[in-house]
Amino acid sequence: MATVRTEKRITIDDVAREAEVSAASVSRVVSGKGYVSEETRKRVTAALVRTGYVVNRQARGLAGGRSQVIGLVVPDLDTSYIGAIVRGIDEELSLDSYDLMLYTTHHRKHRESAFASTLTSGLADGLLLVLPSDPAAYLDSFVRRGFPFVLIDQGGFYDRGPSVGATNFQGAYDGTSYLLDLGHTRIGFVTGTLNMGCAVERRRGYRKALEDHSVAIDDALIRIGDFHQPLGYERAAELLALDDPPTAIFASNDDSAFGVMDAVRDRGLRVGDDISVVGFDDVMTASMVHPRLTTVRQPLHEMGRRATRMLLNMIESPESPRERIDLATELVIRESCRRPTGP
Amino acid sequence: MATVRTEKRITIDDVAREAEVSAASVSRVVSGKGYVSEETRKRVTAALVRTGYVVNRQARGLAGGRSQVIGLVVPDLDTSYIGAIVRGIDEELSLDSYDLMLYTTHHRKHRESAFASTLTSGLADGLLLVLPSDPAAYLDSFVRRGFPFVLIDQGGFYDRGPSVGATNFQGAYDGTSYLLDLGHTRIGFVTGTLNMGCAVERRRGYRKALEDHSVAIDDALIRIGDFHQPLGYERAAELLALDDPPTAIFASNDDSAFGVMDAVRDRGLRVGDDISVVGFDDVMTASMVHPRLTTVRQPLHEMGRRATRMLLNMIESPESPRERIDLATELVIRESCRRPTGP
DNA sequence: AATAGGTCTGTAAGCGCTTTCACATCATGT
DNA sequence: ACATGATGTGAAAGCGCTTACAGACCTATT
Numbered sequence: 001m002a003t004v005r006t007e008k009r010i011t012i013d014d015v016a017r018e019a020e021v022s023a024a025s026v027s028r029v030v031s032g033k034g035y036v037s038e039e040t041r042k043r044v045t046a047a048l049v050r051t052g053y054v055v056n057r058q059a060r061g062l063a064g065g066r067s068q069v070i071g072l073v074v075p076d077l078d079t080s081y082i083g084a085i086v087r088g089i090d091e092e093l094s095l096d097s098y099d100l101m102l103y104t105t106h107h108r109k110h111r112e113s114a115f116a117s118t119l120t121s122g123l124a125d126g127l128l129l130v131l132p133s134d135p136a137a138y139l140d141s142f143v144r145r146g147f148p149f150v151l152i153d154q155g156g157f158y159d160r161g162p163s164v165g166a167t168n169f170q171g172a173y174d175g176t177s178y179l180l181d182l183g184h185t186r187i188g189f190v191t192g193t194l195n196m197g198c199a200v201e202r203r204r205g206y207r208k209a210l211e212d213h214s215v216a217i218d219d220a221l222i223r224i225g226d227f228h229q230p231l232g233y234e235r236a237a238e239l240l241a242l243d244d245p246p247t248a249i250f251a252s253n254d255d256s257a258f259g260v261m262d263a264v265r266d267r268g269l270r271v272g273d274d275i276s277v278v279g280f281d282d283v284m285t286a287s288m289v290h291p292r293l294t295t296v297r298q299p300l301h302e303m304g305r306r307a308t309r310m311l312l313n314m315i316e317s318p319e320s321p322r323e324r325i326d327l328a329t330e331l332v333i334r335e336s337c338r339r340p341t342g343p
Numbered sequence: 344m345a346t347v348r349t350e351k352r353i354t355i356d357d358v359a360r361e362a363e364v365s366a367a368s369v370s371r372v373v374s375g376k377g378y379v380s381e382e383t384r385k386r387v388t389a390a391l392v393r394t395g396y397v398v399n400r401q402a403r404g405l406a407g408g409r410s411q412v413i414g415l416v417v418p419d420l421d422t423s424y425i426g427a428i429v430r431g432i433d434e435e436l437s438l439d440s441y442d443l444m445l446y447t448t449h450h451r452k453h454r455e456s457a458f459a460s461t462l463t464s465g466l467a468d469g470l471l472l473v474l475p476s477d478p479a480a481y482l483d484s485f486v487r488r489g490f491p492f493v494l495i496d497q498g499g500f501y502d503r504g505p506s507v508g509a510t511n512f513q514g515a516y517d518g519t520s521y522l523l524d525l526g527h528t529r530i531g532f533v534t535g536t537l538n539m540g541c542a543v544e545r546r547r548g549y550r551k552a553l554e555d556h557s558v559a560i561d562d563a564l565i566r567i568g569d570f571h572q573p574l575g576y577e578r579a580a581e582l583l584a585l586d587d588p589p590t591a592i593f594a595s596n597d598d599s600a601f602g603v604m605d606a607v608r609d610r611g612l613r614v615g616d617d618i619s620v621v622g623f624d625d626v627m628t629a630s631m632v633h634p635r636l637t638t639v640r641q642p643l644h645e646m647g648r649r650a651t652r653m654l655l656n657m658i659e660s661p662e663s664p665r666e667r668i669d670l671a672t673e674l675v676i677r678e679s680c681r682r683p684t685g686p
Numbered sequence: 687a688a689t690a691g692g693t694c695t696g697t698a699a700g701c702g703c704t705t706t707c708a709c710a711t712c713a714t715g716t
Numbered sequence: 717a718c719a720t721g722a723t724g725t726g727a728a729a730g731c732g733c734t735t736a737c738a739g740a741c742c743t744a745t746t
Contacts, residue, residue, distance in 0.1 A: 012703065013702080023726090024726060025725065035722085037724060056465040057401075057465060057466050058400075058702080060703055060704075062703070065704055067401065077425070077429050077430065078627065083419070087420065100446070101412075101445070102444070102445035118397065121399055122731095123400050262633050288602075352732090364695080365696045365697075367698095367735080370735085371695095379694075380694060383694080399731090399732055402731070405701045405702065405733070405734090406700080406735080407733085407735070465702085
């Protein structure tokens with residue numbers, strides 16, 4: 001007898017034979033479009049169950065249908081920042097049973113464009129880009145070719161495509177204002193990577209808040225960071241070593257803020273009591289460190305969802321208008337800030 | 344004039360026409376298999392460049408070739424633990440220009456099997472599963488159908504498939520021994536999720552080390568955790584509230600260890616000086632907390648790479664033997680442990 | 687000189703699906 | 717009674733690619 005090696009794959013024709021209808025009818029039942037009589041639907045559904053049919057996505061994609069795949073390009077997977085966004089994307093996608101193709105650029109720009117061409121050549125129906133390093137030429141080509149895409153947290157550099165972001169300026173403004181209202185006047189600021197729009201916006205928010213509260217801007221208090229903990233530590237250490245050190249430090253994201261907290265502690269000071277610290281993002285860890293970090297919450301999860309919903313809409317109805325939305329940030333007050341102790 | 348809406352997609356026939364050869368020849372040049380004369384190769388290559396052709400993966404997949412996609416199923420993306428593994432996978436994959444299809448189960452088991460059927464129905468050439476919650480029936484069906492897959496860090500529950508993991512037992516043994524050698528005899532242990540093989544193995548390593556050092560096992564010192572920070576905090580708090588509290592605590596992973604550290608601090612004790620803490624994994628943050636965490640390093644990145652390489656081999660040569668490998672862990676000594684202070 | 691085999695190429699047959707299209711059938715409005 | 721349109725169905729044409737397959741042309745080997 002022949003050895004049973006790989007069970008034969010069940011195709012739409014098998015189902016059609018089983019239900020004694022044409023493959024076209026099966027297709028109509030499965031995809032839910034076109035006219036099908038109640039009778040036929042029943043027969044096919046039964047046959048579907050009996051055979052255990054699973055549609056072949058490749059064939060479907062090829063035949064002109066959607067591939068039901070969307071591509072996601074992210075810089076990396078190391079931060080829970082990305083994790084939160086992806087969770088949102090994921091949720092929304094599974095609602096419409098789309099699949100996710102993941103591309104990690106690791107900040108190497110050439111990979112972004114390489115992915116772009118693969119994905120648009122039939123593999124994906126649309127593209128989500130998180131923090132694209134420098135919204136390069138390929139985005140324009142998407143626009144030209146009418147290929148659906150949405151930028152997430154791209155922060156203002158590329159303005160010809162739909163995007164969802166957060167109110168970075170306002171968030172930083174709020175965080176800084178909170179510190180000012182507490183009575184701080186020497187507030188250090190650790191920026192993010194300044195070739196990213198959001199980082200620039202946050203610095204702008206910080207500046208504007210000081211201005212509005214008639215506090216002079218001291219450039220010595222503004223240090224350039226990179227959104228990561230080690231450099232946050234470094235910058236905070238520099239800030240604290242100043243002759244006239246700040247009484248509070250606002251970091252451009254939580255990761256940096258954790259670095260700042262470490263630096264404060266390593267200098268023998270207490271976070272909160274001696275030096276107030278504010279972060280940005282509100283990643284999960286922010287509420288787990290001690291003292292729990294006061295931070296500007298970005299609705300990352302929601303950003304993921306909204307971007308996905310937007311993309312899915314664009315795919316459904318290509319004529320829908322391209323939006324650009326910024327979700328509201330929110331100051332989350334915890335225990336890392338106090339009134340400054342008088343000299 | 345007709346409006347230019349979407350630039351016509353360039354197919355293999357376009358290239359063939361441009362190079363004045365048959366589509367078959369183009370295919371042979373692109374895929375690099377079959378005989379092609381130098382002359383033809385040149386012509387085609389030139390045409391390829393001129394037209395900017397990108398192969399349509401769906402069509403290639405359908406036509407019987409590989410889809411050049413591998414599926415990855417992970418529980419979530421919140422931890423840098425997964426991030427490290429994915430980075431390894433990613434690296435190895437891009438070497439062979441494979442693409443990654445990502446599925447996040449969020450620990451919901453039914454999603455695992457749903458993904459399994461989608462992926463195996465033509466979408467992916469192989470599957471990588473990180474920490475499959477409970478290596479269920481679908482794995483058996485993979486085996487039966489000869490569908491290539493590799494389990495990552497699955498830790499011993501399913502033994503019919505190839506896998507790559509780490510020496511969990513030995514790692515825990517080493518960590519515990521280190522603490523014992525330092526002079527600790529009352530060593531608390533916070534387990535991971537015990538329905539996971541690795542968690543069980545680590546507990547076993549802890550026990551064996553005590554045994555080998557002739558230290559009695561006190562079950563009151565073993566608390567069940569879940570690999571996450573909050574429960575780590577909880578369990579450590581319980582441990583420290585004991586009448587005869589431990590002088591050291593070994594957490595089954597770094598995340599829990601961070602919780603333990605917080606609990607120690609919140610009880611007014613110093614990590615290291617008063618209570619030694621050891622973790623497992625060596626995620627990036629472990630070297631960033633204060634004091635820096637002594638931990639058992641798992642080569643996560645390497646695990647990702649090896650698993651991927653293994654999978655790719657299986658895809659290439661289906662007859663290659665199925666391996667099960669465990670990569671060595673390594674104790675990384677930092678500042679979170681001291682000799683116990685005598686009473 | 688005859689045969690064997692390697693090299694190279696194009697034709698054509700699908701892969702599994704969706705989607706016209708043409709053709710039935712049926713309820714409705716006049 | 718008839719046109720009208722909505723409803724339902726299957727045959728067949730691809731989607732863009734890979735891969736036998738067959739034929740043509742070359743060496744080598746007997």
